[in-house]
Amino acid sequence: xxxxxTIWSEAEKTIAQAAFTNAYQREINALIQEVHDRSKQIxxxxxxxxxxxxxSARRHELDGKYDNRDAALVFVFADLLREGxxxxxxxxxxxxxxxKKISALARM
Amino acid sequence: xxxxxTIWSEAEKTIAQAAFTNAYQREINALIQEVHDRSKQIxxxxxxxxxxxxxSARRHELDGKYDNRDAALVFVFADLLREGxxxxxxxxxxxxxxxKKISALARM
Numbered sequence: 001x002x003x004x005x006t007i008w009s010e011a012e013k014t015i016a017q018a019a020f021t022n023a024y025q026r027e028i029n030a031l032i033q034e035v036h037d038r039s040k041q042i043x044x045x046x047x048x049x050x051x052x053x054x055x056s057a058r059r060h061e062l063d064g065k066y067d068n069r070d071a072a073l074v075f076v077f078a079d080l081l082r083e084g085x086x087x088x089x090x091x092x093x094x095x096x097x098x099x100k101k102i103s104a105l106a107r108m
Numbered sequence: 109x110x111x112x113x114t115i116w117s118e119a120e121k122t123i124a125q126a127a128f129t130n131a132y133q134r135e136i137n138a139l140i141q142e143v144h145d146r147s148k149q150i151x152x153x154x155x156x157x158x159x160x161x162x163x164s165a166r167r168h169e170l171d172g173k174y175d176n177r178d179a180a181l182v183f184v185f186a187d188l189l190r191e192g193x194x195x196x197x198x199x200x201x202x203x204x205x206x207x208k209k210i211s212a213l214a215r216m
Binding site: 028031032035036039040042043044045047048049051052055056059 | 136139140143144147148150151152153155156157159160163164167
């Protein structure tokens with residue numbers, strides 16, 4: 001990977017931190033809403049265990065996904081763009097090479 | 109363990125099966141209600157993971173607890189009596205030795 005994708009200026013760090021936090025909060029809020037919705041549908045014990053399986057998978061996914069180390073951020077932002085938790089406008093101001101790489105990865 | 113506690117007549121099996129099923133259904137219904145109640149309280153991601161931890165523990169406990177093998181039933185019924193999911197009146201008709209053993213274990 002090029003250094004421009006792993007070295008972040010102070011200005012870039014500020015933008016990245018805000019984008020990261022906003023995406024995380026959106027995904028968390030959606031998860032909380034989904035837990036509310038799923039819980040309301042629970043009528044049998046199988047539904048309880050389905051909720052448990054769902055939470056196990058989401059927790060594992062979220063634990064691995066929001067990696068804010070400098071070298072990981074390009075990949076994290078690509079995932080968040082692809083999944084719709086982040087808009088490209090929120091990473092404006094980052095180095096052009098980073099945005100290009102993030103956008104390309106997001107289309108994969 | 110005495111044979112009277114591990115050998116079940118057909119009449120005893122019928123009583124035991126009904127008691128087992130009723131206790132299980134009560135505990136499951138209480139769990140479903142608790143999941144509904146806990147879900148309504150969820151406001152932050154920590155609450156979601158607390159629900160997940162709770163379900164992990166309850167699933168593990170329930171998987172181990174409702175063991176309907178003949179040799180296990182005396183112990184299972186003792187647990188269920190102690191925890192209030194079963195009333196002693198529901199195992200009336202079992203061999204007197206079994207009821208005595210179940211009641212003694214339930215008080216431990």
